[in-house]
Amino acid sequence: MDEEMSKIICRLLSIKAMAVVGGGFYSQFQKQLIGALKCPAEKLSRLYLFPTNATAFYKFSVSEWQKVYSEDLSEEQKKLIYSAFPKALELAGFKNPEKLYGNQLEDRGTQITFSALGQEAPLELKSAWDPDQKKRMAIKQQLDKLLNGFEIRLGGTTSIDITKAGIDKSYAISKITEIFGYSKQEMVFIGDALYEGGNDYAVKLTGVESISTSGPEETKSLLRSIINSSQP
Template identity: 40%
Template sequence: MIGHGCEVPLWSDVDVESVADRVRLVAFDLDNTLARSRLPMSGDMSRAIAALTRMLPVGVITGGRFALVTSQVLSMLDDTADLSSLHLMPTSGASYYRWDGSGSWRQIYAIDIDEHRRHAVIASFERRARELGLWEEHVWGERIEDRGSQITFSALGQQAPLEAKLTWDPDGSKRQRLTQAVAADVPDLLVRSGGHTSVDVTDKGIDKAFAVTRLSQELGIDVGQMVFVGDRMSEGGNDYPAAKAGTMAIRVAGPHDTLQWCDRLLKALRPVRGRTDQTPLPTPH
């Protein structure tokens, strides 16, 4: 487990052979880890993820909704991927999907915020963003998205280009001010910075630590036997809770790093195990 203030190792500094000996599941953040914001995975990444699914369970844990997992990940996988090995956890683990074996994805659970509190969050986002001068005149797409289990404010809109996102709040201070203001309005909910321009609200306790812990319970795999790969692994980043929970956390700067890490892990896994060496997974319930 990562101690307070400790740095998560960069992918290139990790002993991949040691990881290959211990790992029973590999989980990934999505945006800027598997793919650029809102864009599909590359062909090379898709082939690497498909190869991993044939060796061991693979999780995708993201603050985005299921539709984004579909467009960025699932739409890019071909029939060489073992879909039964995929574990999809949108909205930071507030919902969980498994392949049902008959052509569709089954929702195993969803932890939704009740309607009254969702309305309160939406009203707070608009009021506080206007007060703080963060209600931008021009946006690309939806600004406040009600995902049921998560409410997300995207300062530049859901479809904003990556270049605009990267320059809007490079030091995170705008998101921090908005987070603090909204948290004061809805103290019974968890308010935290999301992506480059976003702030997310979920029920308290719903973060990527919750997600990997819940996945551990669902599959009977110790958290310490899980790898979690993410780009926001500094303290305060939305991937950092997965490191704090005790996973073998790995830091990347973007999809290019992730692909290189996957290639290294696949080479290390092939001599020592195949997909059939894994403990059989439980069927969805």
């Protein structure tokens, strides 16, 4: 996250509560989000973190981030997921790239994530690999046949995320309502995977106002609009 986004988020937290729901695990949130924010504690108390597609939840209290819940996969569930991938990839006609950038299958505790080019692939390569989602949809269709009792969603540009059944980004919406008392009518969701099969699509189905974004720059503009519309 760049300095401009950090400043925008801090401005937003002055007037609104904000939740960040992402596919990365908590340590990535710490590195990419928390570490870049220069906000005082009273603002951070309005920021809610839902890593690994809402399978975990962290909030800021007094002087530190505290885990509220974590929906961990069992070792047996992880084995089932790992064992399904070789067959699913073969049936989908997937061919491994000549070079992998980091892990292709990653255990995030509450979620298993497949990254076609590797977790650390450069953004320009990831953006060009599956722009119409067809490659990943073919893999997902095979995984759907092989794995029962799991949520399987496309994430980002090259990823497929697998969590326990019933736990996806809409789970964050229900938890925000349950814990903090916000109604769906009070929420606005911004996401880049609102298409059917994407890991943001579940939020759209809840009825929460959902706005599609193409990336960080458009997200900045959307957040500025929310800030400006909230000014007296």
